[in-house]
Amino acid sequence: MVEVQLDCGAPQRHLVGVRLTVAPRLDRLRLRLPAWTPGSYLIRDYVRHLEGLQAHQGGRALPLVRLTPACWELACDPTAGPIDLRYGVMATELSVRTCHMDAQHAFLALAAVVLEVEGERWSPHRLQLSLPSGWQAFVPLPVDGQGGWTARSFDQLIDTPVEAGPHQQIQFAVGGIPHRWVTWGGCAGGAEWLWARFPSLISDVQQVCLRCCQLMGEERPASNTYLFVLHLLDEGYGGLEHDDSTVLVYGRQRFEQPQGYRRFLQLVAHEYLHQWNVRRLRPQELCPIDYHQPAVVPSLWFAEGITSYVDQLLPLAAGLSSADDLLQDLGDDLSRYRLTPGRLVQSLRTSSQEAWVKLYKADAYSADSQVSYYLKGAVVALCLDLQLRRDGASLPLVLQQLWSSHGRWGRGYSEADLIQAFAHHSPALATQLPAWLDGVDDPDLDGYLCDVGLRLEAEMASTPWAGLSLQMKDGSLVAQRVWRDGPAEQAGVMVGDEVLALAGQRLRQPAQLAEALQADAPQRLLICRRSQVLSLRLQAQPPGVERYRLVAQASINAQQREAQRRWLTLDNGRDGTPTATALATP
Structure with a gap:
């Protein structure tokens, strides 16, 4: 077992003290710090925050030879007892994928903190924390009975976000599975403002989580326990998924907007659904994960685009938003997509493959040469869902079957597996889907929207266009x-x-x-x-066109109305029942 001790006792220094203890198996040992964290496809070179690495064995200092910027090798004696590794990690970058520590809290993304010891990736790792008085740690790992936590492997350890501080946690259950909610109020008013403003937040989150389970055809979550961490800031938006937890960041200013609470529930739905799609129902290129270099994953459009599409439907299906809300939110995305020139340059598959070098490194010219696999992936997901419904199936049905065939068993899928799964229910997709992935022509979005009684209405600008x-x-x-x-x-x-x-x-x-x-x-x-x-x-x-609005058609027939009902309720195409109100017609 590798022992990991993290010292956060002086948060004002923003320096996390790290101590690793490991018994060597051979006379040479290599150490490597991950370069990225899953769910955020960008090489982040976490090693830039590491300082003062030292190694000792039996009271003797061991020389370290640096092989790469984030890899060291040392010579040791397997019979001389455990090796003691010590170093510091600066925690000054506030995001869901980096480390931040101050007098209010500590947040540690362990991929940026813990060295991987060669040969010990699949060994248990025990984690211990030293915290300021009055603080407690919130860690989605099994407790070890000795004041710490145990991960079954290095992978599980660095998939574990650590939040610590004088916070309160709220406990609730989803499908009988224990859940915890922890809020760090990093803005004026803090967590007290959140609960006063949205007293039903936990029960609403619970309903969204239940609807995620139902979408996947399950009575309970994929995880045996789950932790939500919310960083409530003045500004900000985002999240990062983990097997048994998620970390969210959301701005108070966003909450105060008319659509802010609804968008927050969509963010919750997005990250919570990832415990199935992408964490366990995983691309084969991430089985196992290489933490030290990029992996080209052509199916990120499925991992993120499908999730981005259904996250708008889940609060509606849970009864927490209206059909008109969906028109606004989905319409905003479709408008943004149609007004993105880069969709005519970069294909959806290429967008997925180039995530490491383009999406997370966007500049002022990016919109003209690329399209987000989140955005176009969601548009394609909408078209897939409505195409499947033409043939009596649905996107939820395909998700459930992929979960049964691949996700439940941890069997990584290929893009060919995805195309086959869709084409099984709608043979036309055997050729349509590859064309949508490889080409830059838009799917027949207008035709699919017509199936459910909707249309995109262009709004013209009032002034000339200078570009x-x-x-x-x-x-x-x-x-x-x-x-x-x-x-x-x-x-x-x-x-x-x-x-x-x-x-x-x-x-x-x-x-x-x-x-x-x-x-x-x-x-x-x-x-x-x-x-x-x-x-x-x-x-x-x-x-020219300034934006597009998604609106109901002036009149719809019975077939469109029924298709609309089944679509809005996330009916799987077989035996679903309505849980949401159909769109009103003018």
């Missing part, structure tokens, strides 16, 4: 985005240019650009780049 958006930066008005092949790019504008004037009118605020634009003749645009003032010729285009 340029501006922002205030350090007191200057600068180009924030320049659309590919748009008027501004054709004129020669680059992201970062300071925009001074248009048609002789000084521009001081972003809104003034639209007010000054004309589409009937070229206009002189004055910019400053690298201290040089340049005069450009800008020919704006007539107003």
Whole structure:
């Protein structure tokens, strides 16, 4: 067993003291720190936060030879007793996938903290924590009866998020399985504000969790125990899934928006559903996970896109939002998708394969050359669901069968397995789905929406289009985005240019650009780049589509109404019963 001791006793230093104790099996030992954490497909080089690594055995210092930036080797004596490894990890980066520690709390993503000892990946690891007085730790691992916790392997250990502080936890059950909820209030008002504002939050979360189980055809969760950790900040949005837990970050400002609480429940649904889809129903490229280099996973569209699609339907099916809410939320996503130029450049499969180098490294030009596998994956999931329903099946039915054939047994799936599973219920998908994955042409979204009595309605902009958006930066008005092949790019504008004037009118605020634009003749645009003032010729285009709204058709027939009902209730296509209200028609 590898012993892991973490010292968080001086949180104001933001430095976690780490001690690993291991009995060597051979005369040479290698140590490696993971470079990324599953669920967040980006090499993060956690080693940049590690300092002061030392190794001792029997009171004698052991020289460490660095083989790579995150890998060391040492010579040792297997008969001389355990090796003692000590080092520090700076915890100053606040996110769901990094470490952060201050006087209020400690959050540790253990992939960024614990060295993997060669040959001990599948050995038990015992975890112990040293905390300030009055703090307690919230850890989704079995307790060891000695004040610590035991992981069955290194994989389970670093899949374990650790939250610690003077927090309170709330206990509830889903399908008879114990759940815990812990909130760190890292904003004004803290957790007290949350419970006063949303007293039904836990019962609502419970209903969403139950609906996730039902979606997968189960009476209880996949986990035997589950921990929710919420970081309530002023601003922020996101989450990271684990086998037996999830860590959420959500901003108070988001909660205070009209749709904020509904979007929060969608985030809960998304991360909770991941205990099935992606954690246990896992791509074969992540079986097992290589923590030290990227793995090309062409099916991330399924892992994230399917989950992103159903997370909007789950609160509705649980009775916690309305059909009109769904129109707004789904419509916002469909609008964002149709207005993303990169969807005509990057295919969905390529988006999945390039996650490591594009999605998490987006810049001001990314929207013109790439599309998120979350966003387009959700659009394809909608089309898959409605195509399956044409043939008497559904996306929930396919999910349930994939869970039975692959997820329940930890059998990694290939993309071919997914295509076969869909085509089994709808033969047309044997050719349609690969085309949707490999090509850049849109699926017949309008046709599928018509099946359930919906349509996308375009809203036109009121001003000409320059293919340029501006922002205030350090007191200057600068180009924030320049659309590919748009008027501004054709004129020669680059992201970062300071925009001074248009048609002789000084521009001081972003809104003034639209007010000054004309589409009937070229206009002189004055910019400053690298201290040089340049005069450009800008020919704006007539107003185009500003956004799309998802609306009910003026009238729908009985077949559309029934298809709509079954879709909204996440009926699996076989024997479902309605749990949500059908959309009203005008």
